[in-house]
């Protein structure tokens with residue numbers, strides 16, 4: 116799940132992964148082309164440091180000392 120600002124809803128909505136139309140690598144940031152379940156389409160950019168939420172879990176950040 117990831118959240119985008121849907122202009123038709125006028126607020127942030129949660130979209131399922133099948134709401135992703137395409138992932139675009141946009142020179143250091145990742146843009147997600149999405150389609151909302153209300154029919155609106157848009158693009159959400161997930162740059163490093165300025166994303167409110169990350170659409171991608173990063174297991175590499177896990178602390179290895181906690182894995183037993």
Ligand SMILES: [Zn+2]
Pocket residue numbers: 121122123124128151152153154155
């Ligand atoms: Zn919507």
